[in-house]
Amino acid sequence: MIAALSAATAIIAVVVPFAAGLSLLATVPMGLLAYRYRLRVLLTATVAGAIIAFLIAGLGGFMTVVNCAYIGGLTGVVKRRGRGTMTVFLSSLVAGAFFGVLVVTALTILVRLRHLVFESVTANVNGAAAIIARIPNMEGFADQLKRDFATALDYWPFLFFASSVWSIAMVTLIGWWALSRVMSRLLTIPDVHKLDSSADTGPIAPVPTKLHDVRFRYPSADHDALGPVSLNVEPGEHLAITGANGSGKTTLMLMLAGREPTAGTIERPGAVGLGRPGGTAVIMQHPESQVLGTRVADDVVWGLPPGATTDIGKLLGEVGLDGLAERDTGGLSGGELQRLAVAGALARDPALLIADEVTSMVDQDGRGALMEVLSGLTKHHDMSLVHITHYNDEADVADRTVNLTGNGGAADNTDMVETASAPAATVTAAHHSDKALLELKGVNHEYGSGTPWAATALHDITFTVNEGDGLLIHGLNGSGKSTLAWIMAGLTVPTAGSCLLDGTPVSDQVGAVAISFQAARLQLMRGRVDLEIASAAGFSPRDRRRVAKALSTVGLDSGLAKRRIDQLSGGQMRRVVLAGLLAREPRALILDEPLAGLDAASQRGLLRLLGDLRRDAGLTLVIISHDFSGLEEVCPRTLHLQDGVLAPTPTAAGGRA
Numbered sequence: 001m002i003a004a005l006s007a008a009t010a011i012i013a014v015v016v017p018f019a020a021g022l023s024l025l026a027t028v029p030m031g032l033l034a035y036r037y038r039l040r041v042l043l044t045a046t047v048a049g050a051i052i053a054f055l056i057a058g059l060g061g062f063m064t065v066v067n068c069a070y071i072g073g074l075t076g077v078v079k080r081r082g083r084g085t086m087t088v089f090l091s092s093l094v095a096g097a098f099f100g101v102l103v104v105t106a107l108t109i110l111v112r113l114r115h116l117v118f119e120s121v122t123a124n125v126n127g128a129a130a131i132i133a134r135i136p137n138m139e140g141f142a143d144q145l146k147r148d149f150a151t152a153l154d155y156w157p158f159l160f161f162a163s164s165v166w167s168i169a170m171v172t173l174i175g176w177w178a179l180s181r182v183m184s185r186l187l188t189i190p191d192v193h194k195l196d197s198s199a200d201t202g203p204i205a206p207v208p209t210k211l212h213d214v215r216f217r218y219p220s221a222d223h224d225a226l227g228p229v230s231l232n233v234e235p236g237e238h239l240a241i242t243g244a245n246g247s248g249k250t251t252l253m254l255m256l257a258g259r260e261p262t263a264g265t266i267e268r269p270g271a272v273g274l275g276r277p278g279g280t281a282v283i284m285q286h287p288e289s290q291v292l293g294t295r296v297a298d299d300v301v302w303g304l305p306p307g308a309t310t311d312i313g314k315l316l317g318e319v320g321l322d323g324l325a326e327r328d329t330g331g332l333s334g335g336e337l338q339r340l341a342v343a344g345a346l347a348r349d350p351a352l353l354i355a356d357e358v359t360s361m362v363d364q365d366g367r368g369a370l371m372e373v374l375s376g377l378t379k380h381h382d383m384s385l386v387h388i389t390h391y392n393d394e395a396d397v398a399d400r401t402v403n404l405t406g407n408g409g410a411a412d413n414t415d416m417v418e419t420a421s422a423p424a425a426t427v428t429a430a431h432h433s434d435k436a437l438l439e440l441k442g443v444n445h446e447y448g449s450g451t452p453w454a455a456t457a458l459h460d461i462t463f464t465v466n467e468g469d470g471l472l473i474h475g476l477n478g479s480g481k482s483t484l485a486w487i488m489a490g491l492t493v494p495t496a497g498s499c500l501l502d503g504t505p506v507s508d509q510v511g512a513v514a515i516s517f518q519a520a521r522l523q524l525m526r527g528r529v530d531l532e533i534a535s536a537a538g539f540s541p542r543d544r545r546r547v548a549k550a551l552s553t554v555g556l557d558s559g560l561a562k563r564r565i566d567q568l569s570g571g572q573m574r575r576v577v578l579a580g581l582l583a584r585e586p587r588a589l590i591l592d593e594p595l596a597g598l599d600a601a602s603q604r605g606l607l608r609l610l611g612d613l614r615r616d617a618g619l620t621l622v623i624i625s626h627d628f629s630g631l632e633e634v635c636p637r638t639l640h641l642q643d644g645v646l647a648p649t650p651t652a653a654g655g656r657a
Helices: 002-015 019-034 039-080 083-108 111-133 139-155 156-184 249-256 296-300 311-316 334-348 364-373 392-396 481-488 529-537 544-553 560-561 570-583 598-617
Strands: 209-216 226-233 240-243 261-265 281-284 352-357 384-390 399-406 435-447 457-465 469-472 497-499 513-516 588-592 620-625 637-642
Touching: 002 019, 002 039, 019 039, 019 156, 039 083, 039 156, 083 111, 083 156, 111 139, 139 156, 139 598, 209 249, 226 249, 226 261, 226 399, 240 249, 249 384, 281 334, 281 620, 296 311, 296 334, 311 334, 334 364, 334 399, 392 570, 392 620, 435 481, 435 620, 457 481, 457 497, 457 620, 469 481, 469 598, 481 513, 481 588, 481 620, 513 570, 529 560, 529 570, 544 560, 544 570, 570 588, 598 620
Parallel strands: 240 384, 240 399, 281 352, 352 384, 469 620, 469 637, 513 588, 588 620
Antiparallel strands: 209 226, 209 261, 435 457, 435 497
16 A cells, blocks of 8 residues: 555656656655564565556656655664664765766666766756856856866766765755654654554464453553453353443454553463464454455455465355455445455454454445354354444344443443334425425436446435435445435535535535545544644634533543544544534534444434434434434434435335435
């Protein structure tokens, strides 16, 4: 991914006129790689990025990636080792001398190239001299410049060697000056949820695992995120972990996956073996971050050691992807991606599999299929399963359930999220107002129009949302719900048809209709909660009263205002996004999967809040959700999307809502 990002930046810098300065942006990801990982990771990214850039933009793109890797790599390594400018300067002299030797050697061997370079450089000097000669009383200086350069060419090896050292040193120092300031800000952002590879090189044996009074506190935090927790994970056991948002479920996952606690002890018979055969495998909430191969079969074996044999067909059949080995992973639904992630984990034959809220972004059909796979793993494999979930029916199939209390301790199972069947599409319910707010007329949308990869996402979508309406839109993964949400928010212009806000295209009024995305973390742009809310709502972060009011509106304590974004749980992040959007007082609010990742109490609180806002303040709500329990009071009207088309309403005429 870093290689592709660097290559894309280099290609733009080479292909787009006057965009060469953009190449500096590619030094940032390279610098972060050199700072956080081993040198071989940087070299791998450089080779991959340089090849991509060469194939698309030629030698210019290739050299741009190499140059960015040099500057970024040097800066990252120097930062990691705690050195400064003098180290960079001395390193640049060494690099410049090496480059100078290469240049002189190449020009010595390639005579025709040397003559071409001489002519090109001489033409540049003569051109500069001609411009200088036009300045009064500077004719003599211009003639002297040409004579001196002609003399210098007689000693061209020294000239080109010195110019190489000088240019490399200057570029390096400028890059260090700019990049070190960017990295100083980026490095203050703690990568708190990063999976740590265990340094234990002994025999792999992650279970049984025994936690005794385990606590964990993130860097710079003023309280423990987890603990004290004491629990066991036994061989062959299916253990469900539940608890409220912020209770430490994800932190517990990190402990089980190998991170060292700040207090207490974790006992295992051997090494964790994260990602290694026979060790520990982790499946995350968003499968897009784990699916790396472009072909299903390639992704299953991605990262396995050389020589490992895997029955890909058998694994795909076990997780419900039989016959899809040759499919492009980009065309899989959310549920299929999660099942592919399970297959990739099983390919390592893990002794411990951790699934962290893997069903929260999957539709109900996909959720049922995925749970059928997960619940049978301990019966068909010699492994333990730890499943972190908010759903009662998912916890019920486990052998044992542990609920984390608000302070991170273990307790008996308490309140869980209830599941409900999908509601049928309804006729138009009573409106808060007769005034039409959003009007969609014959909306069609096609991705990749005019290409062989064109795909229709929406077809002939027509409906109206009046002021104060509460509208639920549901459908299976891939039915076009998110595309429709982006069109209604004005972030995407439909291929055909129109989406109007107060009679004017909503795409001309971006911001009037607020939208909360599925992945809340991608919508949070600031480093701290108060800065995020103030930025989203457009007021000063020093206005603590407004920040506290915004937080209380979504049921968050004002004490979270100074918390770093990356220290929040997924549910807390989602509510911070909502706090910022509501503080803007939008004309309408679109919520894409607002209940995903929220515990039962948080869901009820959010639905109560949304119901009050719609009923008392007249806020227009459009909710896209796979979770339906409690939504009937907030959204009395329902639309069902099926393969990009509105399903018919249960009317005698068979019309559409």
